[in-house]
Each structure stands twice: as structure tokens, then as C-alpha cells.
Amino acid sequence: MSWQTEITALLPPGLAWQEPVDTLAYRRDTSIVSPGRPELVVRPPDAPTVGRVLAAASRLNVPVYSRGAGSMYAGGVNPHAGGLVLDLGGLDGILDIDAVKGVVVLEPGVTFGALLAALEPFGQTIGIVPSTGAAATVGGAVSAHALGTGSPRFQSMGDEVAGLEVALADGSFIRTGSAAAHGAGFFQRYAIGPDLTGLFIGADGTLGVITKIALWLHPLPAHRETACLGFADYPSAAAFIGELQRKALLDNVWYGAGYDAAAVRGRLLGADPKLDPATLPRFMLGLDYGGEPDAVARDRTRIEALAAHYGGQPQPRFDEAYFHALRRDELYWYSYAGYFAKSRCAMVLVSLATETLPAFLDLAQTWRERHPQFTWASASVLCRRGLHGAVLTFYDEQHQWPDVQQVVANCTGELMATGCVPYKSGKLWADQVSRLTEYHRALTRIKLALDPAGVLAPGNLGLGSG
Amino acid sequence: MSIADNAFTRLQPFADALYHCATCNYCGSATWPQRGIDGVCATLRSHSPVASYSGKGYLATARALLEGEALDLDSVAERAYACTTCGNCEAVCPIDMPPTAVVKALREELHERGHAPAAALAVRDHVLTRQNPWGAPAAHDSDWSLGLAPHPQPDLWLLPGCAAAHRHPAEVRAAAQLLTVMGFDVGWPQQVTCCGAPLTALGFADDAATQHAALTASLPQQATLAVLGGECLSQLRPDGQPAQSVLQLLHAALHDGRLAVAARGDAPPPAVVAVQDSCHLSKPHHGLTDMDAPRLLREVLAALGCQVTQAATAPRYAVCCGAAGGMAQLHPASARRMAGECITAADRFGAEALIAASPLCAGHLAGSGGGRLPVYGICEFIAAHYAVAGPHA
Numbered sequence: 121m122s123w124q125t126e127i128t129a130l131l132p133p134g135l136a137w138q139e140p141v142d143t144l145a146y147r148r149d150t151s152i153v154s155p156g157r158p159e160l161v162v163r164p165p166d167a168p169t170v171g172r173v174l175a176a177a178s179r180l181n182v183p184v185y186s187r188g189a190g191s192m193y194a195g196g197v198n199p200h201a202g203g204l205v206l207d208l209g210g211l212d213g214i215l216d217i218d219a220v221k222g223v224v225v226l227e228p229g230v231t232f233g234a235l236l237a238a239l240e241p242f243g244q245t246i247g248i249v250p251s252t253g254a255a256a257t258v259g260g261a262v263s264a265h266a267l268g269t270g271s272p273r274f275q276s277m278g279d280e281v282a283g284l285e286v287a288l289a290d291g292s293f294i295r296t297g298s299a300a301a302h303g304a305g306f307f308q309r310y311a312i313g314p315d316l317t318g319l320f321i322g323a324d325g326t327l328g329v330i331t332k333i334a335l336w337l338h339p340l341p342a343h344r345e346t347a348c349l350g351f352a353d354y355p356s357a358a359a360f361i362g363e364l365q366r367k368a369l370l371d372n373v374w375y376g377a378g379y380d381a382a383a384v385r386g387r388l389l390g391a392d393p394k395l396d397p398a399t400l401p402r403f404m405l406g407l408d409y410g411g412e413p414d415a416v417a418r419d420r421t422r423i424e425a426l427a428a429h430y431g432g433q434p435q436p437r438f439d440e441a442y443f444h445a446l447r448r449d450e451l452y453w454y455s456y457a458g459y460f461a462k463s464r465c466a467m468v469l470v471s472l473a474t475e476t477l478p479a480f481l482d483l484a485q486t487w488r489e490r491h492p493q494f495t496w497a498s499a500s501v502l503c504r505r506g507l508h509g510a511v512l513t514f515y516d517e518q519h520q521w522p523d524v525q526q527v528v529a530n531c532t533g534e535l536m537a538t539g540c541v542p543y544k545s546g547k548l549w550a551d552q553v554s555r556l557t558e559y560h561r562a563l564t565r566i567k568l569a570l571d572p573a574g575v576l577a578p579g580n581l582g583l584g585s586g
Numbered sequence: 587m588s589i590a591d592n593a594f595t596r597l598q599p600f601a602d603a604l605y606h607c608a609t610c611n612y613c614g615s616a617t618w619p620q621r622g623i624d625g626v627c628a629t630l631r632s633h634s635p636v637a638s639y640s641g642k643g644y645l646a647t648a649r650a651l652l653e654g655e656a657l658d659l660d661s662v663a664e665r666a667y668a669c670t671t672c673g674n675c676e677a678v679c680p681i682d683m684p685p686t687a688v689v690k691a692l693r694e695e696l697h698e699r700g701h702a703p704a705a706a707l708a709v710r711d712h713v714l715t716r717q718n719p720w721g722a723p724a725a726h727d728s729d730w731s732l733g734l735a736p737h738p739q740p741d742l743w744l745l746p747g748c749a750a751a752h753r754h755p756a757e758v759r760a761a762a763q764l765l766t767v768m769g770f771d772v773g774w775p776q777q778v779t780c781c782g783a784p785l786t787a788l789g790f791a792d793d794a795a796t797q798h799a800a801l802t803a804s805l806p807q808q809a810t811l812a813v814l815g816g817e818c819l820s821q822l823r824p825d826g827q828p829a830q831s832v833l834q835l836l837h838a839a840l841h842d843g844r845l846a847v848a849a850r851g852d853a854p855p856p857a858v859v860a861v862q863d864s865c866h867l868s869k870p871h872h873g874l875t876d877m878d879a880p881r882l883l884r885e886v887l888a889a890l891g892c893q894v895t896q897a898a899t900a901p902r903y904a905v906c907c908g909a910a911g912g913m914a915q916l917h918p919a920s921a922r923r924m925a926g927e928c929i930t931a932a933d934r935f936g937a938e939a940l941i942a943a944s945p946l947c948a949g950h951l952a953g954s955g956g957g958r959l960p961v962y963g964i965c966e967f968i969a970a971h972y973a974v975a976g977p978h979a
Contacts, residue, residue, distance in 0.1 A: 135635070139661050141661045142636050142637075142638045142661075144638065144643070144646040144647060145640070145642055145646045150608050189615060191609070191610045191611055207635075209614075209635065210635065231615055231617050233616060233618050236619070237617060237619040237624070240619070252610060254612060254616040254617060254623065255610055255612045256611075452616075457680070459606065459680075460681065517605040518601070
């Protein structure tokens, strides 16, 4: 009996596929990472089936790549070593909304859009929502450690996770945080020794498969408004952002995005071609405020006063021409808007210290000049501490795929040399992660302990071959 | 990656789009309450959850074929012919990918290569020989009009379409009566000639063109047409045929006073209703969005004093009821599940009846719902629950 037959027998009828026409759409994600070739795709209807599939895969030495919507930009769901794709879209239950404990417990295949719709009647929301959230799954975002709306207040996806249930490679399950104690449930993340929750966040499925997620709830902001600030140069903008963070002025800011000179010029001249480009700021920071009206008004006044100290001026034209519509009407369209420039986008995501922002933006400009065959953009997202940065390279996939892979590989090295840190690592950053010698050695030991057969997502994070 | 030198010529015009798809999965699972998006693909929900049955799956399949990948074409056909061609995946796509158009092109390719499923070929045969996709005897084409007489010198030709004539005759009968009350001299053809829409959806483009030409030739020169079915309208309008939907005429008459309505005491209308927006009338793919049919339908219901349960943002992204695209003929059990989902959703909203803008949807929903909720076409609904008055009342 083939391994495909043996694993298919673990699923209810109609939930396993191995014909090439069916596995085609599971070869890759949104990234430039080369596709893999899955030999079987299964869609478990529940967590126990996930456990049984993992146990069988370990016994049969079959690589397993778990997958949500497949909308990530790092290749983490691509089945680099072939084997089995575990489509977690069938685990799509919202299990408990507990406004008293302040926790929602859900299965990994729930989309952010569905979760937000379910929470709204309770006057609740969650901290981090990726801009792909209409279709992106919560499980995928936790596994890949996604970024998005909410990071000025809440920092990152991982910080908003109260606990997890994880299926391990041998088919057993663990619960992390307070839920590790029998019957206690998810209400505190740090309990009973070290933070095992964090072990699986951003692990890209290499250490286990997440089958339940507990997220912290937050009240829906009573009032929202957007505003933009323009700065004459990158160092002033970075100094201002650093001061915002040091003074803890971000309690009522739900999103903050930085736009470099090219983007500012493009957006503003696109809206009003008569503008004099010489008068435009080099850097724009868009802020999406949310909270009680009085608190928002107070913080906005303080933030704009602080900005003035660094030469920053309110930019209502940019807000009107772009940022407000983006945040209110186009939120989930945003991630794909740039695709109108070229056929696909290579996105490299990094974490960076706030003071590194000017170097990051200068580096992006260098690539724009060095590789004019691609359309380049950069983005920076404000966090409570530090920033997330993205280098976006739009390319023609039919003719430029291998070229862009090579260029991006070079970029990752230069980004690290500039002080940027791999974020949403997946396969895209695997080579660079492997070079972090001590860190990677520790990862490898943990991997060996949790997945001795090495079947979970080989290749991601430079763990295993694939 | 490059396009192989093969003969998938029908797919070639879509090459740019096939390399442009970001595989974001909006076409599979998008939920965006503020835009009224609550799920997208009826086939994924009710037929199979594997991505090869979704918009991005069809794009991936077409790209693989163009790149020369050896896929089993019978397997490809099974997937390609399970699409309802509703166009919801195109409506939600952030970058305007055309998966519905690709599915139709794929079906054309598969037919030309001899891989169209037998059930699809049977539909084609039915349309060509009996002028309807169900194989209903042509002798029953005019049963809906028993006891009604067409005007000898009509100023308006009512084109019932095969869906209304055979699947929901109460709707076309009510439409003929209402149009008369509204002051039109209404005529209709004694025999149905299919417009070709079912064949277009199934990839029989040449046969569809033949049907379309035959229908056009059968109509009086310069006739003004009143069309019930959205699928017929989308087939006829691109040729500049002076065709209006019955819904448009109804809306105008209710608002300019040519049609007065009063709730019947013996059959009072439900206060709260749900609406099934016809995909052909509401999705951009079918080319009729300028009609703004969902708004018209809601305004007609408001004029009738009914409250509509769904959000005003819902119509553009309404999930298909399973009536179109050959689904009901090729995969009847899945099509019934799709209809069941729509009826369950309407029920959940607290609706007392479900109103469909298109007879194809109304007939399919009524036949698949197991009587859980009354399903009406809009004209049938008025006839059932309102006394009407107008110039010819």
C-alpha cells in the first residue's frame, strides 16, 4: 500500500486529492519562492484527524506542509520536499467568544474577515489584522507571524496570542499557557514555566501544526480618524517615530504607515498634477487613530505638536488623496493594488530598529536605481517598538521570475548587513537564518526534539532539506 | 516558465492574466462584511472544497496547460464543468482576474478536444433539438399562457425564455398579465427559441451563436423586447437588441403611477422578505451591472411595502444559488445543496419569503428548497399578494 493510500484512508471520503489537476493550486503561495510538488493534499475536518495524519506521516517519513489561505509572501507553505499538504481550511470554527476573560478561541482555518464579523456584535475586535485579512487565515498568520493593523498598539501577531493547541509530529497534542492545566482554559499566556506558545509562532509549521488559537480581545474603538504628517528627510522622520515610541504616545493609534519619497510624490502628483514636486515632503507618516473621541483628540494634538518639533507638518492632501480611503474603504484591496504595475510582487519583510529607517529607505532607493527592470516600492509599518519594513519588487512572472529570485536573494544579504532582521521567514529567508549560527543550532535542537523524523515543513527556516 | 507551443488557442488571450494571479484566495474564501462579501464560491461550498474547483484553481489549471503540463483532460473537464459561471470570483478579485471567462474558454477547448462530459453534451442536444437545456418537450413551450391571448398588434414582445417557460411558468404568466395592466399591448412568440445562453456558459460558443441568430431572426423587425431572464438579457444586449428587463418596466410603472398595488386581504404579503440576486443581473462578468437590477428589485419591494433583510451592500457579491452554468444539469445534487444554502441563509435572516429576480433562480430555488420557505419570482409575488390597477386593469 502506498503512503498516499494509507493517509487517504484516515480522511472522510472526498477530502484527499492526489491528481495533478487538484494539487496544482497547492504548489506555492503569493511569494517568488519556487513551487513545490505536493503528492497528496488532505483537508482534515477536525483536530483529531490532523493528529492521526501527522502520526502516520512521521511513521511513513512523509514531509508535511500545513497551509491556510496560502497568501503569505515567504514560501513557507510551498511543499519544497514534496509529500503532503495539510489544507487547514476545514478547521474553521469559532469555538468561544469570552468577553469576560477577554479571549476568543478559534480553529486555524478561520479567516480574519469571518472573525471580525463574528466579534462585531459583541463590540469586540482583535489586535492584529493583516491587510490580506479578507481571505488570510488566523492559523496562517500565527504560524507565519504576520504583521498588519494594530502593531502601534499591540506590536505583533505573536503578542496577541493567549495560547495555542498544537498537534505535534507524533500525533499528540499540547495546549500552551494557562490551558495546559486540565480544564483551566485560555486566560493567561505565561504560566507553568517557559513560554511554549512562542515556540510555535512564526515557526512556519516546522515544529507542530496549530489546531486551536486563543487571541486577546479588545473593545472596538468608538471613534476612528486618519491624519498624515510629512517630513523633509528620513532622519527627522525616524527621530520623531522614536520619540513617539519612547513617550508611549501610541495607545490610540491602530495603524501607522511610512511612505518614502517616490511613493509620496507618486500619490500626490497622481491626485493633483499641478503640485510643485519641490514642495513635497520626502517622507509621509499616515496614522489611523482609534479610541474614545476625547483620547484620540488629546493624543493627536500631542503627536502633531511633537512632529512640529522635528519639522513634521500635517498633510491633509495626502490623507484625502490616499491614506483615508485606504484605511476606510480599500483596506483589504491594498495588498494587491501594486499588482497593476507588473504581474507579481516579490515582497521581503524585515524587522528594523527605528533608527535604521533611513538606511533601510536609502537601500531601497539603491535597488531602484540598480535594477530598473523591476518596479520597486518600500513600506514601513509603525510598531510599538521598532518597525516592520517591506521591500516590494514588482516583476513580470512570465519573463523575470528567475531574475527576481536572484536579485531578492542578494537583497536579503544587504538588508541584514544594514541591520535589518528577517521577518516572516518561511523559505525566503532560510539561507540567512541558517547563517545565524548559534541561534540556528538551538532551533535545530528544538526541531530534533519535537520532530525527530524531520517531516514537518522541511526547508523552512533552514531546518531540514527541501 | 514559458508558454509551450501547444494548441490551447482559446486560453492564449488570457496568458497575461494567468501570470498575474496572486493566488490570494479571495476567490475561495473572502469575507468582508463592510462590502457585503460573505463567502464567494458556491462550488467550493457545496460541491468540493479542493482549490481546483475555485477561480484560482481554474487559473492555475489553464496556466499549466499553456505551459505544456500533461494533465488528464477528463479530470480537468470534471472540474471545469462544475463551475456555476456565476462570476462572483471575478467580482471579488482585487486585481480583476477573469476566472469565469477562463472557465468558459477552457470548456470550449475541452469540447473541441472531445472531452466535454456526456451530461454537457446532453444539454447541448436538448437546446438544439428542444430549445431548452432540460429536454422538456417543446410542445409545452406555451403552457404558461393557457387562457391568455397575445395582442394581435403588440407594441411589446415578452420573451419568456426557456427557464420561465419550463421551470417557473407562474412568473411569465404573471409578467404577461402585469405588463398588460401597465398599458402595454403584449405579444409573445408561440414557440420558445433558446437565446443560446446555456450553450455559452457550457463552452459551446458556435452553437450558442447559431441559437442567438435563430432567435433574432424569429423576432419581428424593430420589436421592443421585454425579457424575464438575466441570462437571456446578457446574451441579447451586446448585439444592441432593444431589450429591457421586465424588472425595469415594473420598477418604472410602480414609480410613475401606471401600476398601482394594494395588498390583498385574502392573501396578505409577508412583511419581511429575502432577495436572491440573479448573478447575471448583478455581477460585472455578465455585463448588465449598468441596469442596477439589485437596486431596482429592492425599490420595487419597498414600493410593495416589504422589508428586505439583507444589507444593501450584499447584491454584488451574492453567492450563486446553483441554477446556472450547467450546474443543475451536470451536478444536480450539488446544485440543490447550493439552493439549500441560500434558503437557509434567508431563513436565518428571518425572512418569510424569498424573492428572485430571475425565473431561472426562482425555479431552481423553489424546486430545491423542499418547501422550507416560499420562493417567488417578483411578478408572481405581486400576482399572489396584491390587487393591481393600471390603464388596462
